[in-house]
Amino acid sequence: MCNDPDVAPEIPDNQLLVSRRDAMIASVAVVAASHFAASARAQTGPRQAALPVSVDQALIIRTSINGQTLEIRIDARTSLLDLLRERLALTGAKKGCDHGQCGACTVHIDGRRVASCLTLAGKVDGREVLTIEGLAGGDTLHPMQQAFIDHDALQCGYCTPGQIMAAVACVAEGNATSRERIREYMSGNICRCGAYVGIVAAIEDAAAKMGRG
Amino acid sequence: MRPFTYIRPATPQEAVGAFAEAGEGARFIAGGTTLYDLMKLTIERPAHLIDVTAVRGLDRIEMDGDRLRFGANAAMSAVAGDPTIGRDYPVLSEALWKAASQQLRNMATVGGNLLQRTRCMYFRNGGGGIYPCNKREPGSGCAAIGGLDRGQAVLGTSEACTAVSPGDWPVALVAMDASIEVLGPAGSRSLPVGDLYRLPGDTPHLEFTLGPGEMITAITVPKTPAGRLSTYHKIRDRESYAFALTSAAVALEMSGDRVEGARIALGGVATRPWRASEAEEVLIGHLLTPELALAAGQAAFRDARPGRHNSFKTELGARTITDALIIAAGRGRT
Numbered sequence: 001m002c003n004d005p006d007v008a009p010e011i012p013d014n015q016l017l018v019s020r021r022d023a024m025i026a027s028v029a030v031v032a033a034s035h036f037a038a039s040a041r042a043q044t045g046p047r048q049a050a051l052p053v054s055v056d057q058a059l060i061i062r063t064s065i066n067g068q069t070l071e072i073r074i075d076a077r078t079s080l081l082d083l084l085r086e087r088l089a090l091t092g093a094k095k096g097c098d099h100g101q102c103g104a105c106t107v108h109i110d111g112r113r114v115a116s117c118l119t120l121a122g123k124v125d126g127r128e129v130l131t132i133e134g135l136a137g138g139d140t141l142h143p144m145q146q147a148f149i150d151h152d153a154l155q156c157g158y159c160t161p162g163q164i165m166a167a168v169a170c171v172a173e174g175n176a177t178s179r180e181r182i183r184e185y186m187s188g189n190i191c192r193c194g195a196y197v198g199i200v201a202a203i204e205d206a207a208a209k210m211g212r213g
Numbered sequence: 214m215r216p217f218t219y220i221r222p223a224t225p226q227e228a229v230g231a232f233a234e235a236g237e238g239a240r241f242i243a244g245g246t247t248l249y250d251l252m253k254l255t256i257e258r259p260a261h262l263i264d265v266t267a268v269r270g271l272d273r274i275e276m277d278g279d280r281l282r283f284g285a286n287a288a289m290s291a292v293a294g295d296p297t298i299g300r301d302y303p304v305l306s307e308a309l310w311k312a313a314s315q316q317l318r319n320m321a322t323v324g325g326n327l328l329q330r331t332r333c334m335y336f337r338n339g340g341g342g343i344y345p346c347n348k349r350e351p352g353s354g355c356a357a358i359g360g361l362d363r364g365q366a367v368l369g370t371s372e373a374c375t376a377v378s379p380g381d382w383p384v385a386l387v388a389m390d391a392s393i394e395v396l397g398p399a400g401s402r403s404l405p406v407g408d409l410y411r412l413p414g415d416t417p418h419l420e421f422t423l424g425p426g427e428m429i430t431a432i433t434v435p436k437t438p439a440g441r442l443s444t445y446h447k448i449r450d451r452e453s454y455a456f457a458l459t460s461a462a463v464a465l466e467m468s469g470d471r472v473e474g475a476r477i478a479l480g481g482v483a484t485r486p487w488r489a490s491e492a493e494e495v496l497i498g499h500l501l502t503p504e505l506a507l508a509a510g511q512a513a514f515r516d517a518r519p520g521r522h523n524s525f526k527t528e529l530g531a532r533t534i535t536d537a538l539i540i541a542a543g544r545g546r547t
Contacts, residue, residue, distance in 0.1 A: 053216040054216070056218045057216040057217060057218055057219075059219060075216070076216070076217055076218065076219035076262070077214050077216060077217065077252075079249075098253065099250050099253065100246055100250060100316070100317055103314065103316060106316055112290075112319045113315060113316050113319060114316050114319050114320050115246075115314075115316045115317060115320065118245060118246050118249050118250055118317070118320065119245070119320065120219070120242075120245055120249060120262075120264070122219050122221070122264070123245075123264065123266065125221075166315070166316065169315070170315070173294075173315070175315070183453070184453050185315050187314060187452075187453035187454035188313070188314020188315060188316050188317065188454055189314075
């Protein structure tokens with residue numbers, strides 16, 4: 001696991017790395033199968049299979065992720081979520097539905113919350129991405145992270161990184177001013193464990209603390 | 214997903230030029246919340262994407278003169294959160310903030326939203342050819358007709374398609390007589406938002422009237438005092454973050470309790486954003502009572518053609534209009 005682009009393997013000009021899911025969808029069954037095996041053998045490396053696309057179906061993006069600048073060559077099909085998880089090993093943002101319906105993949109771009117699964121990675125060229133991994137200040141948790149712990153705002157935890165990123169934005173937008181408003185503006189984040197009571201309480205608590213700075 | 218080329222032009226002219234140069238399989242993409250989603254389902258298979266979100270100056274919200282003007286790239290969240298729009302045109306604001314989630318509203322643009330495609334589950338689930346769909350594969354048939362049609366349209370349907378036009382924002386714009394500005398290979402033109410949408414007829418795969426390489430650059434809404442007495446009333450299976458079962462965009466001009474002018478458009482029930490002129494006619498010149506409001510709502514569904522599981526939409530739709538009228542009129546009394 002690494003988030004250092006320098007450690008990413010060399011990519012030949014005519015070869016780009018895409019996720020196993022992309023490879024599967026592309027119906028290149030034989031190619032995909034061989035790369036499943038390859039990726040299974042290399043558990044410690046970036047987790048993706050290679051699939052050839054032409055040079056003009058790829059692009060180089062320069063972006064900032066959690067304050068770290070990055071220049072990386074991507075298949076144009078890559079979602080921001082797959083870039084984070086499969087290329088950069090930032091696995092905090094979760095792939096729940098991959099269709100913008102669950103909120104588990106929520107990250108911030110230039111301070112605004114988005115569904116990273118429906119964001120083409122090419123769109124973050126020249127922009128700043130913040131993921132759950134970049135939220136805490138060193139060993140000090142962000143007030144929202146602490147509030148989620150204090151209020152038992154999770155059970156299984158799968159939706160939690162997305163909930164917290166959405167919640168931080170919800171407060172910053174000024175949409176955490178009442179329980180009703182919090183529920184409306186957090187409705188894009190589904191929690192199948194049903195920890196909503198704790199989530200709303202955590203956001204109310206953190207909003208007060210974030211307001212005090 | 215099929216591989217594609219991807220470019221981000223900086224001006225509208227460059228975008229239109231890039232589209233023509235790209236050739237077959239070219240598509241404009243803005244926020245991508247519909248197109249990229251459908252590409253993952255292999256329902257959309259573009260060969261070239263021209264991302265218009267880097268086009269400069271296309272995200273302005275202007276309120277000078279006698280109209281509101283929204284640059285096509287303005288985020289849904291930006292227009293929804295504008296305090297002046299919220300005060301003077303609640304129907305526009307509510308249609309936006311009651312749609313999708315804040316994450317998606319931050320991504321999706323007010324121009325791109327007009328081209329959102331249907332959520333008909335047979336359309337979305339059939340990428341592998343499991344169910345026929347005339348919209349996806351022309352001439353293949355319609356599995357929704359006679360199938361699980363609870364979500365399907367009751368107005369504007371055809372023998373070929375009953376898929377609902379899914380948007381909220383286009384419904385509000387149709388009620389407010391909005392227009393779009395379009396740029397294409399032959400230059401610029403404008404057209405009423407209502408004229409952007411086709412009825413399915415026997416060609417449900419043709420949904421919009423834009424020509425090849427035409428992009429929406431702005432939306433304009435004539436200013437009217439009816440904006441203050443307006444609402445977008447949306448009924449869903451859950452309280453938030455769901456598509457409309459029924460919805461009504463309503464704006465009124467009142468003289469006391471008498472209706473001088475009424476604009477009503479419907480969502481969730483029709484194959485395109487649906488202006489309900491029959492309902493408007495019932496109201497004009499009369500005192501607005503709950504009984505009259507219900508009569509107007511019922512008039513809107515006089516020609517409804519329900520299927521097996523969606524006949525509830527005629528009653529629910531009529532009462533959605535009724536409630537919307539009462540809410541809108543009430544805004545004149547505060």
